[in-house]
Amino acid sequence: MTDIETTRRHDGSRDDISGAVDGSLRQDVSYLGSLLGRVLRESGGDELFHAVEDVRAAVIAAYEGADGASLDDAQRLVDALDQGLAEQVARAFTCYFHLSNLAEEHHRVRVLRSRGSEASAAGDSVSATLRQLTDEVGADEASKRLDALRFHPVLTAHPTEARRRAVASSIRRISDLMIDRDRLENDVAVAEAERRLLEEVDTLWRTSPIRTTRPTPLDEVRTAMSIFDQTLFEIVPQVYRLLDDRLLGDAAGREPAVAPAFMRLGTWIGGDRDGNPHVTAEVTRAAADIAAEHVLLGLHRATTRIGGTLTLDEAETPASSELVALAEAQRAMDADVASRIGVRSPHELHRRVLMFVAARIDATRREGAPLAYGHPDELLADLRVVQQSLRAAGAHRSANGDLQGLVWQVETFGFHLAELEVRQHSQVHRTALDELRAADPVAGGEQPAGGDAGSDTAPPARGEMTDEVLAVFRTIADLQKRYGVRAASRYIVSFTQSSADLANVYELAERAMGDEPAPVLDVIPLFETFADLEASTRILDEALRTEAVQRRLAATGRRLEVMLGYSDSSKDVGPVSATFALYSAQARIADWAAENDIELTLFHGRGGALGRGGGPANEAVLAQPPASVDGRFKITEQGEVIFAQYGNKTIAARHVEQMAAATLLASSPSNERANATAAARFAEVASTMDVASREAFFGLVKADGFASWFAAVTPMEEVGLLALGSRPARRGLSVESLEDLRAIPWVFAWTQARINLAGWYGLGSALEAVGDLDLLREAYATWPLFSAMIKNVEMSLAKTDEHIAREYLALADRDDLAGRVLDEMARTRKWVLAVSGHGEVLDGRPVLSRAVRLRSPYVDALSLLQLRALRAIRVAGGGDPADADHRLLLLSVNGIAAGLQNTG
Numbered sequence: 001m002t003d004i005e006t007t008r009r010h011d012g013s014r015d016d017i018s019g020a021v022d023g024s025l026r027q028d029v030s031y032l033g034s035l036l037g038r039v040l041r042e043s044g045g046d047e048l049f050h051a052v053e054d055v056r057a058a059v060i061a062a063y064e065g066a067d068g069a070s071l072d073d074a075q076r077l078v079d080a081l082d083q084g085l086a087e088q089v090a091r092a093f094t095c096y097f098h099l100s101n102l103a104e105e106h107h108r109v110r111v112l113r114s115r116g117s118e119a120s121a122a123g124d125s126v127s128a129t130l131r132q133l134t135d136e137v138g139a140d141e142a143s144k145r146l147d148a149l150r151f152h153p154v155l156t157a158h159p160t161e162a163r164r165r166a167v168a169s170s171i172r173r174i175s176d177l178m179i180d181r182d183r184l185e186n187d188v189a190v191a192e193a194e195r196r197l198l199e200e201v202d203t204l205w206r207t208s209p210i211r212t213t214r215p216t217p218l219d220e221v222r223t224a225m226s227i228f229d230q231t232l233f234e235i236v237p238q239v240y241r242l243l244d245d246r247l248l249g250d251a252a253g254r255e256p257a258v259a260p261a262f263m264r265l266g267t268w269i270g271g272d273r274d275g276n277p278h279v280t281a282e283v284t285r286a287a288a289d290i291a292a293e294h295v296l297l298g299l300h301r302a303t304t305r306i307g308g309t310l311t312l313d314e315a316e317t318p319a320s321s322e323l324v325a326l327a328e329a330q331r332a333m334d335a336d337v338a339s340r341i342g343v344r345s346p347h348e349l350h351r352r353v354l355m356f357v358a359a360r361i362d363a364t365r366r367e368g369a370p371l372a373y374g375h376p377d378e379l380l381a382d383l384r385v386v387q388q389s390l391r392a393a394g395a396h397r398s399a400n401g402d403l404q405g406l407v408w409q410v411e412t413f414g415f416h417l418a419e420l421e422v423r424q425h426s427q428v429h430r431t432a433l434d435e436l437r438a439a440d441p442v443a444g445g446e447q448p449a450g451g452d453a454g455s456d457t458a459p460p461a462r463g464e465m466t467d468e469v470l471a472v473f474r475t476i477a478d479l480q481k482r483y484g485v486r487a488a489s490r491y492i493v494s495f496t497q498s499s500a501d502l503a504n505v506y507e508l509a510e511r512a513m514g515d516e517p518a519p520v521l522d523v524i525p526l527f528e529t530f531a532d533l534e535a536s537t538r539i540l541d542e543a544l545r546t547e548a549v550q551r552r553l554a555a556t557g558r559r560l561e562v563m564l565g566y567s568d569s570s571k572d573v574g575p576v577s578a579t580f581a582l583y584s585a586q587a588r589i590a591d592w593a594a595e596n597d598i599e600l601t602l603f604h605g606r607g608g609a610l611g612r613g614g615g616p617a618n619e620a621v622l623a624q625p626p627a628s629v630d631g632r633f634k635i636t637e638q639g640e641v642i643f644a645q646y647g648n649k650t651i652a653a654r655h656v657e658q659m660a661a662a663t664l665l666a667s668s669p670s671n672e673r674a675n676a677t678a679a680a681r682f683a684e685v686a687s688t689m690d691v692a693s694r695e696a697f698f699g700l701v702k703a704d705g706f707a708s709w710f711a712a713v714t715p716m717e718e719v720g721l722l723a724l725g726s727r728p729a730r731r732g733l734s735v736e737s738l739e740d741l742r743a744i745p746w747v748f749a750w751t752q753a754r755i756n757l758a759g760w761y762g763l764g765s766a767l768e769a770v771g772d773l774d775l776l777r778e779a780y781a782t783w784p785l786f787s788a789m790i791k792n793v794e795m796s797l798a799k800t801d802e803h804i805a806r807e808y809l810a811l812a813d814r815d816d817l818a819g820r821v822l823d824e825m826a827r828t829r830k831w832v833l834a835v836s837g838h839g840e841v842l843d844g845r846p847v848l849s850r851a852v853r854l855r856s857p858y859v860d861a862l863s864l865l866q867l868r869a870l871r872a873i874r875v876a877g878g879g880d881p882a883d884a885d886h887r888l889l890l891l892s893v894n895g896i897a898a899g900l901q902n903t904g
Helices: 021-063 071-080 085-115 126-137 139-148 165-184 187-206 215-253 280-309 321-334 335-344 348-364 377-393 395-399 402-415 426-439 462-484 498-512 528-533 536-544 546-554 567-572 575-595 617-622 642-645 649-666 669-681 684-699 705-711 743-752 763-770 773-782 783-797 802-809 814-835 846-875 884-900
Strands: 006-008 014-016 152-158 421-427 490-494 522-527 559-565 601-607 632-638
Touching: 006 522, 014 215, 014 601, 021 071, 021 085, 021 165, 021 187, 071 802, 085 165, 085 649, 126 139, 126 215, 126 649, 126 669, 139 802, 152 567, 152 601, 152 684, 152 783, 152 884, 165 187, 187 567, 187 575, 215 280, 215 402, 215 642, 280 348, 280 402, 280 462, 321 335, 321 348, 321 377, 335 348, 348 377, 377 395, 377 402, 377 536, 395 402, 421 426, 421 462, 426 462, 426 490, 426 498, 426 846, 462 669, 490 498, 498 617, 498 814, 522 536, 522 546, 522 773, 528 536, 528 575, 536 575, 546 559, 546 763, 559 567, 559 575, 567 575, 567 684, 567 743, 575 601, 575 684, 575 763, 575 783, 617 649, 617 783, 632 642, 632 669, 642 649, 669 783, 684 763, 684 773, 684 814, 705 814, 743 846, 743 884, 763 773, 773 783, 773 814, 802 814, 802 846, 846 884
Parallel strands: 152 632, 421 490, 490 522, 522 559, 559 601, 601 632
Antiparallel strands: 006 014
16 A cells, blocks of 8 residues: 555645645655565465555546546445455554554654744744743733643543554554664664564554443543553653743752743543443542552653662762751661662762652652652652752752652652542532431431421432442542542533532532541533533532532632533534534633632633544634633543544653643733634624524524434444444433433534534535625634634644545435535535635645645545445334444444545
8 A cells, every 4th residue: 555646626626736745744755655565465365465456546546536536436436345354454554554643743752853943923832932922921920821831631531542552552553663773874773663564553453443342431441541651741841841941941950940840730521420431430540550650650660760860979978967857767767678778879868868758759659658658749858858959069960850850750640640629510419419308307308298397207218320420529539639629529510500500519428428528629610502601600600609619619719610512512503603502601701700709710622633623722722712711721632632632752741831821821912812803893793603503503403303314324323333433422321302412422423424414514604694705714714713714724624624524424224414514514514714814724724734635645545445335224214223234334433534624
């Protein structure tokens, strides 16, 4: 398999792109493709190799429109393959995409490293952003804002990663070998590298891409831990160091660090029980323990390594009196441990103290050990004593080097690694309280039906779910005792519809603990639907008057967090109306917070796909309403996004810096002024677009029979068979309406059908309703929110294919609904291009455009295989989920997800 030399533009003309992609990237893709071709020949012989090449040639010819070739010709070729060969072809194209993705990541790292460490643009580099802020607000205020900066990614286990962990591990090994290969010059070493690469490509080919069992929540926890171990623990202090070097210049290393530890990591994995019966109190406790084990092991290794390098003789680097006192205190704790350490470094007190600190970290990992630290602040205090002693002795570089990196790691990760957040649906809390109050009328509950205070009637039985709800609060209390309050204090209430939904959590926590103190809780409302977003400030006003919220605000210095759901709001009213509703809600909540002297943090529940709030996150930050960011940005990172953003050290460091820079810049006077001015200038445009887009969206999704039609023309039902995660794909046993379906499979299914409807439907009607092209172009040039929307839809449209989409839409006999989709697709494409001034979607992003066009014919091959399977399944009336047609379909789902680099 090799790369494509030419592709067809939408007007049918050929576009020679053989020289458009960087030569080193093309070489990598071609080389890996040739290795895969060799593996295919060795594994399946000429029959498999030629079948893959025939399909490849057919879809390229159809895509280019060469010599009258059509998609029907390619479909006939695919349909003629016997079942076993069809499955192998699907796997071959999937492997090719995995290798291509790897090559692109490898090239991205190569480009980032070649650029050097200094980025020039504000919003892209923290130091450049700080320079702009200094110009706008002065040095003191800019420094104050930097110190208060917070970027808070939250890892979630939402099932949007189609790859098996075994496949991801195989890809990572191939990537490592490609990095090694770049450094080789010796012919013998190059030959050995190729042999090892062939071995790994063969392993990738032979590894089943389909999970046979659904992962458990703790499997998901361990997968996330691999990201921490491989990248985050190391890159976070590197990002701080890079900023510190830029801020201090030549004084870096000689002066104490000034870069703050601005990142905090959160996780829902093992804590998010909304709709996931597999997440229990025991799972939450185990998830926290696993995370603590990983971070404490990391801190122990780092401290041991750094301690081993502090071979500074006391004659040249005398210890401070504080360090001597600390060493004496350590000996008093455990003389044997202190003596063993002292034997190897009798005249190196800094080393001895730090090695004892390492022993205490190890003891902390083993709960109940005598040397254990009670809190991360105790560890930080010891590290700072060592630092100050080194500085006092003139060993500034030892104090401000790796030891400072360790301080940053403790400040960022504590003993818990990630702040474990619990999430539960508001209705679960209501049900639990109803049961508890009915069983305990004296405590303020209602009387059981048919009973009275003097009745001998037994109270109604308490359900298992209520017992589980109470157990969660006891678990949170235990985790706070073990790892500190910061380890687990946030409790998110899904579908918050009233202030009572927040008060219920505090009441349940008190009931769970009995006479024991309730855990410290920051109860966070999650506003998801359009109606809830509209009611958000009214609900917050009511909550502000409740005793529990007032008590917590007093304890936190009036800090409050509010979460906004992007996925369900988009599914609720369509992507355009959801965008405006979210912006409006943020603006109102920010104003409400200012009026009530609240330090607000908005938590953005964004997904990776454009229909779930995806797109370039740093651009989205800069498009937020004035005062809604204020130097703090919290966001969910889920599924394939976690591995895309944090799977590689260089890319992860770049992502963290970009997000921090955008968070800092978002609250600059110039950026807030631009957003405020544009929002006022184009308020009528937004109103017109909102009405028109919602009308178009409702006209489709509220049509009679829409839910069953959607299930017929996409692999929606079949996607649920994929063991992507521990969480069920839908809320009920079947999908009778759109409300029954979770947002992820809603987006995933449209993506698989190459329609991507969740990312763009209604925008064409909205732009057409405005009609004034000059006004819309002005909005595109000056309104960040509108510009980001248009750019995101361009990306979504680039991954749609009208010809393939027609084949999916033909799977059901509803020409009216199919016609609506195709008409809106054409309308949206026409207006987006008119507004952006582009001849084709993504003309403004030529590298991305060419990458998409390079991939599209190969994705077509997998789409045709999926259509073959879907037609057979539809004819059979569903068939057996374990049959060959379902197996082929699931193989194609994995391949298309890899090819489009997007699931849900």
